[in-house]
Amino acid sequence: MTANRIEVSWLLPNAVDPALANRIIVVDEGRVAAVEAKQAAAAGDLVLPALANAHDHARVVRLSQVGSLDVPLEAWLPYLTLIPAVDPWLASAVAFGRTARGGVGSVMAHYTRVQGLTDFPTEARAVAKAARDVGIQVALAVHCRDLNPLVYDPHDRLLEHLSPAACACVSRRFLKPPLPPAEQVAMVEAVAADIEGPGITVQYGPAGVQWCTDEMLRRIGEASGRTGRRVHMHLLETQYQRNWADRTYPQGIVRYLDEIGLVNERVSFAHCIWLRPGEMELIAERGATIVINTSSNFIVSSGIAPVGRMLRRGCRIAMGLDGLAFDEDEDALREMRLAYVVHKGSGFDIRMARADLLRFATENGRFAVTGQTDGARIAPGAPADLLILDWQRLAAELVEPDVPALDLLLAKARQEHVKGLYVAGREVVRDGAVTGIDLPALEVELLSALRAAFDTTADVRAAMPELRAALQSHYSGPLYCA
Ligand SMILES: [Zn+2]
Known part of the structure; x- marks a missing residue:
């Protein structure tokens, strides 16, 4: 060469x-x-x-394409079901290609939306092939989830508010029994053995504490401690998650995660908007990474992360685009600028210095994705x-x-x-x-595949107005009133 x-x-x-x-x-x-x-x-x-995008989902459909703008996170997540399943190599090649074009050399693909046209190991192989075809560093965080499919609470009351047709659709689409935790955890290891190599690694990707049983999280904490495999998960993205966490883990949700081996250098947490000071201190002390998603937080109305307070407590903070870049374009440079202007300071009180921003956009995210500390510098011998x-x-x-x-x-x-x-x-x-793929041609192919499969999600599209209203009243109801 x-x-x-x-x-x-x-x-x-x-x-x-x-x-x-x-x-x-x-x-x-x-x-x-x-x-x-x-x-x-x-x-x-x-x-x-090269920049690093330490929280994303290899997602290819923008909010405006499926009419889900101005929907808060808890009601927005079900809207993802409106996106038809397409060939996983095509979807991932477009996602990683757009990521590279946006300036990013390493990305976390928290794979929360499986296309499901084949078994998962086959799909994971297609994702790995797409990563290698494009050529960026990808961590595939394999989604693990076995709790709270609709709301952070029992969903019986919510279903009672739906018409019989909507209830049948929601039950069929969202309430399939999950695989047992042991099987989900074993799947991560099997997929890792199959696809890991240059350019791609596998992480545990528990969806978030509110979406995983205690057994699931304990198994992941134990396996990560044993094998050194990294872990990526959502944490305290919305005020409703904070409310649920306080009711469910009176000892403190971060303290709970720490007790089961999930707060350490191997772990990265996406969002953390609703962290309290003591929780920031524990995360900083243990060396876990926090991944801030500024655009996403604005777009799905989750709040503004207390980045200045995190930095003051010594937290390692990285940047994520979360599939929700500000102009729906995967532009990591604009994301970096947006994060900077939102978080840099108030008057002469500087809360995020330029060096903090550069670490946020490069080395901290690269570490969350790859676990390596030898990059994000341009000097002889460095990658x-x-x-x-x-x-x-x-x-x-x-x-x-x-x-x-x-x-x-x-x-x-x-x-x-x-x-x-x-x-x-x-x-x-x-x-x-x-260079590795013909991105414009694949984008055309993807769009026509999505349009051709549009009808396959007609049932859930019809049920969505009712479901959205039911979710809004659930999270405005007595459980969540301050
Ligand atoms: Zn996310």
């Missing part, structure tokens, strides 16, 4: 060190072989460590995971010539500035296009 030489106008080598002007990065055998000074200030790009932005376009309107490169990145970089992406030395994006 011949070495690649990347011409750089500005290099952001890691989260803390100052930008370096006029360099050449030499990439060879998957690593940065050298970072050399460049003689003349010839045209080059802005290069930084060649590089994001290349079009510096000439970014800098085209400068008046003052010495505006720092990071200022421009934070002010305006979007996915259309993504020129290239290297992951483990492989050129995954070149001239703004994904």
Whole structure:
């Protein structure tokens, strides 16, 4: 393999060190072989460590495509059933291709929505193939769930409020008996043995405490402790989950997770909007990662995460897009900017420094996805995971010539500035296009597959207005009144 030489106008080598002007990065055998000074200030790009998206679902359908905008999370989740099942390789290739085009080199695919056209091990193989075809680092967090299929409580009362037709549909679609915990946990190990290798790892993906029995969570905590396999789960995303957790775990939900081996360096928690200070301190002390999903939290009305307070307590925080990027476009650069402007501070009180933001968008997420700490820096010997932005376009309107490169990145970089992406030395994006798959053609194919299968979810579409109303009254009812 011949070495690649990347011409750089500005290099952001890691989260803390100052930008370096006029360099050449030499990439060879998957690593940065050298970072050399460049003689003349010839045209080059802005290069930084590849971004990481530490919470996502390999989801391909946007809210506006299925008419589920402005629906709070608890009622929105059932809307995912409106999305017809399609070929899992096609769906995953599009999801990972869009992720790469958005500037991300490593992604958590918390696989909460199985297409289900085949058995799960076959589907997982298709997801792994899509990851390798695209070329980014993927952690497949295998979904484990066996509790509370409709609401965080017994659902009998809710069903009583539905018409017979809606009740029959909801029972058929949502209330299938789950596999026993032991089988679900064994499935994760079997899938891992089958698909893990360069580019893809497998994690336990319990949906969240409110969706898993104590037996399920204990088995996962025990297995993770024994094998070292990583764990990814939702935690305290909404005020309703907080309410449920306080009723169900009077000792504290994070303390409970800690007792069963699920608060440690192997674990990452998505959202954590409703964490309390003592819980932040415990998570920080144990070294677990919190994954913040700023756009998603706005879009499904979950709240604003207390990022400043988390940082002050030493929490490791990473970025996630959660399949709900602000403009429905998987643009990780815009997500990074949005998180920064929401969380950076109040007046002169800085709560999220620039170094915090860069760690959030690169090394902390990469760690949650891969478990590795050797990346997110561009230096000889480091893995060649590089994001290349079009510096000439970014800098085209400068008046003052010495505006720092990071200022421009934070002010305006979007996915259309993504020129290239290297992951483990492989050129995954070149001239703004994904190299391993024909993404535009696959997007067309996916859309026609989704439209062709639209009728397969007609029953649940018909039941949705009633279900949504019933869910709204459940979460506005006496159980959840403050
Ligand atoms: Zn999520």
